[in-house]
Amino acid sequence: MTEYLHLLPAYRQYAEVGIEERVGWIRADRWQETADARAALARLEDLLSYPPRDRMPCLLLYGDIGMGKTKIIRKFLRDHQPISDRGTGVTSMPVVAMQMPAEPVEGDVYGERLNAMSAPGPSGDETFRLKTTCRTRMLIIDEIHALLTGTYRQQRVFLNVIRFLANDLKVPLTCAGTDLARQALLTDPQLAERFEAFHLKRWSNTQQFAQLLASLESIMPLRQSSQLGTAAVRRKVLDMTDGFTVRIFRLIETVAVEAVRNGKETITFESFDGDNLVLPLVADGAAH
Numbered sequence: 001m002t003e004y005l006h007l008l009p010a011y012r013q014y015a016e017v018g019i020e021e022r023v024g025w026i027r028a029d030r031w032q033e034t035a036d037a038r039a040a041l042a043r044l045e046d047l048l049s050y051p052p053r054d055r056m057p058c059l060l061l062y063g064d065i066g067m068g069k070t071k072i073i074r075k076f077l078r079d080h081q082p083i084s085d086r087g088t089g090v091t092s093m094p095v096v097a098m099q100m101p102a103e104p105v106e107g108d109v110y111g112e113r114l115n116a117m118s119a120p121g122p123s124g125d126e127t128f129r130l131k132t133t134c135r136t137r138m139l140i141i142d143e144i145h146a147l148l149t150g151t152y153r154q155q156r157v158f159l160n161v162i163r164f165l166a167n168d169l170k171v172p173l174t175c176a177g178t179d180l181a182r183q184a185l186l187t188d189p190q191l192a193e194r195f196e197a198f199h200l201k202r203w204s205n206t207q208q209f210a211q212l213l214a215s216l217e218s219i220m221p222l223r224q225s226s227q228l229g230t231a232a233v234r235r236k237v238l239d240m241t242d243g244f245t246v247r248i249f250r251l252i253e254t255v256a257v258e259a260v261r262n263g264k265e266t267i268t269f270e271s272f273d274g275d276n277l278v279l280p281l282v283a284d285g286a287a288h
Ligand SMILES: Nc1ncnc2c1ncn2[C@@H]1O[C@H](COP(=O)(O)OP(=O)(O)OP(=O)(O)O)[C@@H](O)[C@H]1O
Pocket: 030, 031, 032, 033, 034, 037, 063, 064, 065, 066, 067, 068, 069, 070, 071, 072, 143, 177, 178, 245, 246, 247, 249
């Protein structure tokens, strides 16, 4: 049996299986720990371990569409899953994440949703429940750029609620969104002061990018080694994707699928030139 030395030991078995199974594997959702993702997770861990104090630090994870913000949050949630106490039947949720609604609905939807969580008051109140029963130690709000689709008034309400959460909840608040969301947050001087920012930058020709391609090569179930480690391929991939994480993953997945289907079993510089290389519609990055 071939040894598939170009693959990580745990992944060699996948190179053995049939074509469609491998295509399915290549396209499946997975988590890849990139340099920036690792740094962002370390920041989140640090925040989580913060002892309660009057003004808890807040973090804004921002970057272009498809840079992996939600992926990082999901990974962090997996690392801090709810724990059920069988005796009491109580589930504690160390990290609670929610998403901004995708579009404004009737009324002050942002305000109402978030107010429901933050209205101060005794039992029954959602904040109280989170902190006592659920022992929540961090609140995450993803896709905060959705606030920009609201009216001016909705935006002010939303920012007020964020300020309330940041000031009074006494658990660290993490928000994730695009650069526009960052700018909206900065229009509130108090929030500007409270939030530290972590920027997920677009990929450029760095050692970290070389590492990302190398690690993709080491897990893609191709039977031959590929040229993802060469400078030429690195430049080509950056050219074709403008350094957006989502496009890089999609592009490598596409050429890997092609290499499995056409029997070449390897990704070379030419793989990126193929006439029949049909790239998914992520060109403007806003496909979803
Ligand atoms: N660390 C990662 N491991 C594996 N795939 C990733 C990773 N980061 C990004 N991706 C790929 O990029 C896609 C987009 O990532 P994600 O949804 O996290 O981006 P986002 O920054 O939240 O975008 P948006 O601004 O649209 O919410 C994912 O569906 C996945 O295919």
